[in-house]
Amino acid sequence: MTMNDMVDLGEFVDSDDECDVEDFAEDPERYSQGLYYPVCIGDVFSNRYRIEHKLGHGGFSTVWMAHDMLKKEDIALKIMSPGQPGEHEYHMYKKVLLAVSDTSNLLLCKDTFLVHTPANTHRIVVLPLQGPNLRDYTVNQPIVTRMKGAVQILQALSRLHDGGIVHRDLNSANVMQSLRPFDTSSIATKYQKLGRPRKVPVRPSQWKEGELVRPISATQDLVLDTFFIGDFGLAVEVGTVVTDSFQTPAKYCAPERSHNVDPSLALDIWSYMCLFAELYTGIPLFRGSANATAIRSMVNYLGPLPESWKGQFTGGGSSEDAWYNQQRMPNPGSEDLRERLERLRPDVSSNELDLVLGILRWGLAYRPEERPTALEILQHSSFKSLMQNYGIKF
Secondary structure (H helix, E strand, O other): OEEEOOOOOOOOOOOHHHHHHHOOOOHHHHHHOOOOOOOOEEEOOOEEEEEEEEEEEOOOOEEEEEEEEEOOOEEEEEEOOOOHHHHHHHHHHHHHHOOOOOOOOEOOOOOEEEEEOOOOOEEEEEEOOOOHHHHHHHHHHHHHHHHHHHHHHHHHHHHHHOOOOEEOOOOHEEEHEOOOOOOOOHHHHHHHHOOOOOOOOOOOOOOOOOEEEEOOOOOOHEEEEEEEEEEOOOOOOOOOOOOOOOOOHHHHHHHHHHOOOOOOHHHHHHHHHHHHHHHHHHHOOOOOOOOOHHHHHHHHHHOOOOOOOOOOOOOOOOOOOOHHOOOOOOOOOOOOOOHHHHHOOOOOHHHHHHHHHHHHHHOOOOOOOOOOHHHHHHHHHHHHHHHOOOOOOO
């Protein structure tokens, strides 16, 4: 890799403004640990992909906006941590491409290659360029756009499930929206729309220079109403036995995963219902970063967990007997699910709230075998009627 002749490589911020970058960037210690590959704006990978901006990061990767100088198109480069997580994700990309006949609205690998450090090897996957994720952008969008997203995500999930794949990590950070293609490869034009890269050096210095970069901030006119499910790092084929018992964030994790039940397609339905509620109201349905806190939130809104699950909790921390008490009464002053919806969506009719409540209670059945499939939800009259309220037909 070499630095190309880009005129604008962004700006290193003053020490007073470093927090403005670091608060949105990855943990720099992971570079010292060899888990992240150091990258600078202007780096060129595989003599082809020029780094132009930062898109984001995850626990096992950093994601960069790049320009394919061969095909003259903008793409994303996902640089994996070394070892099994990155290789598993690449393996699942291949599985999905083989098993799923229609990959619309699934964010899949276009190319891959390896890069080497003095101590490790990192896999890089080339992905279509996407815009913001739902976690960072949901509330900025009209309700009609959000409901279009609810349909597209469910359609993509149905196709994935038809191929026998469980995503296992469906949450607002792993659903992205398309960006309007740039009419020019001009860096100045892109930075006008996305903001110039604001950056600080990775410290301490590594075997090569690296930069912490604040991710893009796309203007609203760039973001399209096409939604994609991405990040297949935890995906497995149906029937796979796994050793990790739950997913993060905990507020999207089906409760059976912290009660010794292996992942199934129904796991994704629970996570989808959490997303559906978030798209409908603008905020997450459940609260809590820890599994026990999230379970407590679920019980407050949905009632007690199955009594047969008592004593099986493996989600970290201690379970509470009240979670499984079938005679449990709501906490004084707490709101139920309908009251929550009424508070967050005071603009809708009682009939529409009935539709939404019915869909949520159906998809959020505690026992996974009682949840509907993605196709059953798509075909159900309540879901279709709700979407027709927003002028959406499918």
